[in-house]
Amino acid sequence: MNLDLTWRLLKGGGRRGLLGTWLTLGAVAVSTALLLFAVAANFAFDARADRGAWRNPVPAGDGAAVAIEASRFDYVRDQAITVVDLAALKDGVPAPPGLPRFPKPGEVWLSPALAELTRELPADQFADRYPNRAGVLGDAGLVHPDELVAVVGHEPDAPAMVAARSDDWIVGKEPTKVASLAGTPGEDAEAYKALALVASVLMVVPLLVFGGAAARLTVARRDQRLATLRLVGATPGQVVAMTVAEAVLVALAGALAGAVVFALAVPLLARIEIQGGPWFVADLFPSLTDLGAVVVAVPLLVGLSAVIGLQRVVVSPLGVAKRETPPAMRFVRVLVLLAVLAVFPMLTKGTSVAIVAVALALAFLCLNLAGPWVVGLIGRITAAGARGPARLLAGRRLVDDPRSAWRTVSGVALTGFVAGFLGLLSPDAFTTQSGSPQLSVTAPPGQVERVADQARERLAAAEVTATVESRERVVVAALGSSADAATVDRARTALAGLVPGRTPTTEADEQRFGIQILDDIRVGTVVVLSVSFLVAIASAGITAASSILDRRQTYGLLRLAGTPLEVLDRARRSETLIPLAVMGGGAILVGVFCAMPFMMGSISTVGVITLAGCVVAGFAGVIGAGAMSRPLLRSVTADPAPRPD
Numbered sequence: 029m030n031l032d033l034t035w036r037l038l039k040g041g042g043r044r045g046l047l048g049t050w051l052t053l054g055a056v057a058v059s060t061a062l063l064l065f066a067v068a069a070n071f072a073f074d075a076r077a078d079r080g081a082w083r084n085p086v087p088a089g090d091g092a093a094v095a096i097e098a099s100r101f102d103y104v105r106d107q108a109i110t111v112v113d114l115a116a117l118k119d120g121v122p123a124p125p126g127l128p129r130f131p132k133p134g135e136v137w138l139s140p141a142l143a144e145l146t147r148e149l150p151a152d153q154f155a156d157r158y159p160n161r162a163g164v165l166g167d168a169g170l171v172h173p174d175e176l177v178a179v180v181g182h183e184p185d186a187p188a189m190v191a192a193r194s195d196d197w198i199v200g201k202e203p204t205k206v207a208s209l210a211g212t213p214g215e216d217a218e219a220y221k222a223l224a225l226v227a228s229v230l231m232v233v234p235l236l237v238f239g240g241a242a243a244r245l246t247v248a249r250r251d252q253r254l255a256t257l258r259l260v261g262a263t264p265g266q267v268v269a270m271t272v273a274e275a276v277l278v279a280l281a282g283a284l285a286g287a288v289v290f291a292l293a294v295p296l297l298a299r300i301e302i303q304g305g306p307w308f309v310a311d312l313f314p315s316l317t318d319l320g321a322v323v324v325a326v327p328l329l330v331g332l333s334a335v336i337g338l339q340r341v342v343v344s345p346l347g348v349a350k351r352e353t354p355p356a357m358r359f360v361r362v363l364v365l366l367a368v369l370a371v372f373p374m375l376t377k378g379t380s381v382a383i384v385a386v387a388l389a390l391a392f393l394c395l396n397l398a399g400p401w402v403v404g405l406i407g408r409i410t411a412a413g414a415r416g417p418a419r420l421l422a423g424r425r426l427v428d429d430p431r432s433a434w435r436t437v438s439g440v441a442l443t444g445f446v447a448g449f450l451g452l453l454s455p456d457a458f459t460t461q462s463g464s465p466q467l468s469v470t471a472p473p474g475q476v477e478r479v480a481d482q483a484r485e486r487l488a489a490a491e492v493t494a495t496v497e498s499r500e501r502v503v504v505a506a507l508g509s510s511a512d513a514a515t516v517d518r519a520r521t522a523l524a525g526l527v528p529g530r531t532p533t534t535e536a537d538e539q540r541f542g543i544q545i546l547d548d549i550r551v552g553t554v555v556v557l558s559v560s561f562l563v564a565i566a567s568a569g570i571t572a573a574s575s576i577l578d579r580r581q582t583y584g585l586l587r588l589a590g591t592p593l594e595v596l597d598r599a600r601r602s603e604t605l606i607p608l609a610v611m612g613g614g615a616i617l618v619g620v621f622c623a624m625p626f627m628m629g630s631i632s633t634v635g636v637i638t639l640a641g642c643v644v645a646g647f648a649g650v651i652g653a654g655a656m657s658r659p660l661l662r663s664v665t666a667d668p669a670p671r672p673d
Contacts, residue, residue: 051570051577052275052330053282058566059239060286060326062559064314065297066231067322068290072311073224076303077217080171082125083112084214085204093205094121095130096189100201102178102524102531104145104154104517108304108540109176113529115184117205124179124209126169131181135162139170139177152490153517157524172305187528191472203529216541220303220548222381227552229385230449231559233392234442238567239329272331279327287323300555302548361401365394369621376625388449391622395445395615399438402614403607404430410606418595422602432575434611436604439567440646441611443560447646448619450553451639464509465516467494467523467532468502479503483523490522505532553638561645569653572604573660580664587665597661601654608650612643 085097095116102109114124114131121130127137136158138146143164146155158178165177182189189203213221291313298307314322368390375387407426414420426433471479476498483503487494492515494505507519516534523532576583583596616639 049278051574052278053285055566055570056239056279056282056326056330057286057289058563059235060283060322061290061293062563063232063235063239063326064287064290064319064322065293065559066228066235067318068294068312068314070221070224070228071314071318072307073217073221075308075311076171077213077221079125079168080217081211081213082169082209083110083201084211085201085206086210086212088205088207092207093117094208095206096182096184096203097206097209098189098193098201098203098529100193100529100531101537102157103520103533103537103540104149104176105513106536106540107176108537108544109142109178111178111180111531113180113182113188113203115182115186115189117184122209124169126166127179128163131162131179133181133183133186134160135181136160137163137165137179139165139175141174142176142178145176149517150514152521153514154521156521167308171303173308174305188525191528191530193529216303219545223549223552225381225385226388227556229388229392230446230556233389233396234439234446234560234563236329237393237396237442238439238563239326239333275333276327276331279330280323283323283326286326287319300551302551304544359401361398365391365398365618368394369618372622373625376622388622391618392442392445395618396438396442399441399611400430400434402611403434403437406607406610407433407603410602417591418598419602421595421599422606425599425603426607432571432578433603433607436568436571436575437608437611437650439564440608440650441615443557443564443642443646444612444615445619445622446556446560447639447642448616449623450556451616451620451623451636451642464506465511465534465536466504466506467516467519467534468504469523469527469530469532470501471498471503471527473501476501476503479527483526486522486526487519490518492519492522494519550634557638557642561642561649564646565649565653568604568650569656572600572654572657576600576657576660576664583661583665593662593665596665597658600661601651604650604654605647608647612646616643 083097083099088094095114098113100111100113102111112124115133116130123129124131131137138158138161143161146158146161149155158180165179167173169179170177180188191203193202294309294312298309298312300306368387372387372391376384403426407423407428407430409423411420411423411427414423469479469483480496480498480503483505484494484496487496487505492507494507496503496505498504505519505523507515511519520532526532586596587593
């Protein structure tokens with residue numbers, strides 16, 4: 029019976045009632061699609077870490093070793109190549125991921141992108157480094173589709189498998205006896221997973237706030253309708269059941285629509301380059317269990333939010349029908365925010381990434397909790413200082429319903445928190461290499477002059493002009509100021525294998541991984557801010573339209589009383605822009621405060637520019653969203669006899 033009545037009320041709401049339903053559905057669809065993206069990103073980094081784990085060997089116990097594994101980095105055309113050196117200690121060693129069998133001594137297997145480079149570049153610039161190519165490495169052994177990987181087979185006593193290597197990110201991993209090639213995720217993979225978790229919190233919390241706010245769209249219309257039903261005899265249980273049914277039905281349709289939008293967008297999302305390349309599309313698709321959990325959780329969140337907002341209707345339907353102002357909110361909301369900010373530096377000092385993520389989520393949620401109280405205070409100040417009807421109407425509206433006003437600006441305010449947090453942490457670029465390119469390699473103790481002589485001979489045979497000299501244990505080949513990328517790669521190829529297990533590197537090579545991490549942080553910042561702004565603009569536009577629908581009777585009566593439409597529109601803009609300026613600025617300061625424990629050195633120029641751009645984009649987005657709802661305001665005030673709902 030309740031479900032049937034709910035369906036009839038949904039259909040019988042008229043054209044504008046259905047518009048409110050569509051607004052809620054759209055808000056839930058946007059929230060679901062972006063929430064799936066945030067969830068999928070974490071699973072995608074997990075998948076990358078698992079596929080790359082085999083390159084990080086775990087030492088075998090006594091007598092359990094079946095192979096020797098080592099890794100190093102090579103370079104071509106300013107791109108890093110991961111080289112995995114393998115040697116079998118017995119027959120029947122299982123094949124590495126992506127290979128049909130364990131590589132024989134002298135065999136080389138290349139990833140598809142690396143094999144393509146061997147065909148594109150002259151042999152003396154690259155292919156001669158890897159003769160005896162046996163085949164192509166499959167996707168199971170690659171972190172991303174464009175990754176450059178070479179797997180080289182050796183004899184167990186080959187120099188490359190016994191020579192010492194320094195265990196750092198430039199040279200690679202020491203030769204290690206392993207019992208299997210299962211390996212473990214590397215430090216870089218764990219770092220990216222940690223960054224993904226923090227980024228997810230920065231995206232998910234505004235999404236959850238937006239999803240919860242979706243249940244309160246057209247809240248005045250629904251409260252009036254349900255209060256009327258209570259006054260004519262409906263029980264509290266029936267009112268709650270109808271509210272939950274209406275909210276969950278609309279939210280479920282929106283969640284399914286959002287899941288479809290996400291599925292269609294995955295091929296485009298897979299082109300975002302992080303950690304050196306794009307994504308396998310399958311990595312960004314969550315499992316059916318995770319997909320189902322999100323699609324079910326979002327409607328439940330919306331239903332719960334709708335029920336929480338029913339307290340006035342269930343307890344005092346007459347108060348809602350008479351349009352009584354709800355009780356004022358308490359200052360304890362602000363005290364909670366201040367308490368969380370006071371302990372935030374302690375929560376994030378020397379703790380795990382999970383605790384940092386929880387601390388950020390708490391700061392986010394407390395900011396959202398304090399927002400309506402501050403908006404109410406802003407309204408009282410605005411009304412007291414009003415010098416015109418538009419400003420007075422805006423101030424009185426903020427005092428009357430600060431929660432509704434906060435819902436309109438909360439998206440942009442929370443985005444200000446994200447921008448303030450990421451702005452200070454946005455890194456500046458590395459200093460670029462100056463002067464002529466130089467290739468350097470560390471020689472074994474006592475062999476510096478021999479290595480230098482061999483380097484001269486190899487470079488001369490390759491017709492590469494260079495000055496070779498030794499500096500303590502390092503042999504340096506200066507290629508001259510006229511050396512281009514092709515000359516550098518010819519020199520790399522000529523010097524390949526000069527010192528077993530070590531690769532000649534330039535200064536740029538040694539900075540390459542740091543540059544990549546900084547680039548990835550910038551890309552991640554752009555992605556997080558893009559998601560945040562999409563939520564903010566969608567929230568501002570949808571809630572602005574919903575607010576007009578909620579107050580269409582009030583707007584109509586004001587128009588009948590002679591209030592010009594322009595005054596109503598200015599009042600509507602003021603009740604958005606005034607709290608936005610205050611709360612947006614406050615949220616940015618809170619974000620900056622939360623970022624201070626993580627700062628490394630001075631504030632970056634990139635961060636300041638990012639922050640300024642976010643402020644401009646936020647205000648422009650809210651103003652644009654408000655302008656789009658102006659025709660709706662004109663429409664609802666055109667009725668000379670507005671009817672009550």
